[in-house]
Amino acid sequence: MAKLPDFEGLAIFAKVVELRSFAAAAGELALSKATVSKAVSRLEERLGARLFNRTSRRLALTDAGQKLSGRAERLLADGEAAESEALAQSVAPRGLVRLAVPMTFGVKAVAPILPEFFRQYPDVAVDLHLSDAMVDLIGEGFDVGLRIASLPDSSLIARRLCAMPRYTVASAAYLKRHGRPMHPMHLAQHRCLGYAYLSTPDVWHYINARGEQVSVRPGGPLRVNNGEALLPAVIAGLGIADLPDFIVGDAIASGEVEVILKDWKQTEGAVHLVTPPGGPRPARVEVLADFLAKHFAKAKRLKSPRRA
Incomplete structure (x- = not known):
């Protein structure tokens, strides 16, 4: 050689x-x-x-x-x-940042604020990757990711940005036909609509104010790999779903669906900004991470935009 x-x-x-x-x-x-x-x-x-x-x-x-x-x-x-x-x-902030974000959250909450970011940092470009799948930030070469979950331990550096409550919901029509579950265990007798990328998609875990914990295996006619795709089925009365506030918040406010099991909640997740471990990050990555952190830290309630 x-x-x-x-x-x-x-x-x-x-x-x-x-x-x-x-x-x-x-x-x-x-x-x-x-x-x-x-x-x-x-x-x-x-x-x-x-x-x-x-x-x-x-x-x-x-x-x-x-x-x-x-x-x-x-x-x-x-x-x-x-x-x-x-x-x-x-x-100086300059160059490309690869950012991985869950699909619906990226469309509704991240894409609308990017124009302001570009006004502040015109020499930074963003490659926005939208997918609900848990991407491998290191293996796939991403600089930053947003994740909405109770994060498991990992080698990634995580920064909590804000809370993201989840609600178990159903339409009034469904509850009229099938009855209202009063305890999480009752969900086993109901039609439940599943989301494939929950940390435990086959098991829903609940806890109440007294600290009692219950796990239930729901079943139903539909499972999706994008949370927003469940909303039309819930509104149409097809079944019960557990959805984050940014997807279902407006439907709750409008009365299209209602929250059930109000005394119970699933483990509340949060919006986290995650980055690979390592030394100092380039300025272009730092400014985008700080921009996202400041924006979502100020947001008391992340929700979907009002529909006309």
Whole structure:
């Protein structure tokens, strides 16, 4: 396998040529004079040619050094420019951020606020990935994700933004035909509509104010992988569903559905901002994360927009 070029040696050689002094180069690079001298000697040994004629008073390039100096100077300049550009991008918000968000929440709550973000940060672009599936942020190369759940332990860095209550709901027509369940265990005798991406989609867990916990296995004619797709079926009286406030809040307010089992609730989730672990994040990621955090921290109730 071919060796990589001695980039460090070439850069130090270019700095010595620029300043015409080993001592001056060492001072500017914050290196010892011995380190600078060894780097140049290492480069000469590798190339099989002397690069400088050195006397106690004078430093002059040899023919080989003269031929190499131009390329070495360009290499040093390119390296400094690349580093400066990278540092600038890490300070100034610029570039692409890949953001993963649940489908309905992304459409209703995130997409409407992105124009304001772009007004504040015109040099940042967002690749908004909408899916209710639990994406692998690290494996799929996402910078930031929003998740609505009681988060399990993971290696991701999580920041809680706001609460997200859930409600067990049914239409008045369904309750008139099938009766009103008064206890979570009664759901086993009802038509329940399921959401595939709950942490335990086959089991609904409830708790009341006294701390009593109940788990029930609901069954019914419909399961979906997007929560909003359940709402028309609930309104039409097809069955009972458990939905987050941002999906069902307006339907509750309008009377299209009503909350049942008011003395019980499923484990209340929250909106979390999650990021992969690691060192400092680029400025473009930081500003988007802070923008989302500030917006949703101020939102006392996240809900779907009013329908006309």
